[in-house]
Amino acid sequence: MSPLLVTMLALAAPDLARGKALFAERCAVCHGETGAGDGTVAASLSPPPADFTRARFSTDRLLHVLREGVPGTAMPAQPGLAPADRAALIAWVQSLGPKAAPPKAPAPVLALGENVFSIRCSACHGTFADGSGPSASRVGRPPTDFTRKQPTKERIVDVLTHGIRGTAMTPMRRLLSDAELDGVVAYLQSVYGRNVATGAAAESGP
Ligand code: HEC
Ligand code: HEC
Secondary structure (H helix, E strand, C coil): CCHHHHHHHHHHCCCHHHHHHHHHHHCHHHHCCCCCCCCCCHHHCCCCCCCHHHEEECHHHHHHHHHHCCCCCCCCCCCCCCHHHHHHHHHHHHHHCCCCCCCCCCHHHHHHHHHHHHHHCHHHHCCCCCCCCCCHHHCCCCCCCCCCEEECHHHHHHHHHHCCCCCCCCCCHHHCCHHHHHHHHHHHHHCCCCECCCCECCCCCC
């Protein structure tokens, strides 16, 4: 079989049990047994390891992180993973997060959120919330690409309240009214799956 065919078969039928075992072996020390970001060494890392229970991730984002790691953080690239193992790990990580898309917010809420985002967040997170703002290259850990990661509302409010240690993401909650907070949460969640190159609308799948 060609390597491409092997990859396609692996992606078609990922082995969740294998993914779970690999996760326990290679990831849990930082990301925690359940993926909640609370592994035994987590407290010593800045920024802390990602919490997989509070976000949905696209497959291409996870492939990218396994290939490259995350610059400016302790997240190591994972070279030498067999395609089937990579697919199994990705499926396992995706299984830890929310299963369903969050409810879609009314248009005025989204419009307010988009406006707040363009004023306060786009310099780092990018005009299209894809992590490519003009200030992105000046910060250590690159800003989150929300077209490929969809954090829960609770996670977004938590980050806005406390910031993320060891990164350019500072606490910003005090700058926002309650309505602006609701708006920016809804807007961030709404861009997941958006194709920035074509401008195609977001869809719900990972
Ligand atoms: C040495 C500790 C460590 C190990 C081992 C580790 N990670 Fe990470 N990981 C981190 C840290 C720290 C981050 C950065 C958190 C952030 O994105 O701000 C991170 C980020 C990530 C992200 C990106 C999250 C995002 O927000 O985009 C993914 C995906 C990920 N890790 C998956 C894995 C997988 C899968 C494994 C096992 C194959 C693994 N990690 C092993 C520490 C670790
Ligand atoms: C100065 C640059 C900067 C600005 C301005 C900024 N951010 Fe961030 N933000 C970052 C960086 C860098 C990260 C990645 C930190 C990490 O994941 O470790 C981040 C991460 C986040 C996360 C965490 C996503 C996750 O779960 O991994 C949320 C939510 C967020 N930003 C929302 C916002 C919102 C909303 C605004 C505007 C009100 C904003 N940010 C403004 C740089 C910025």
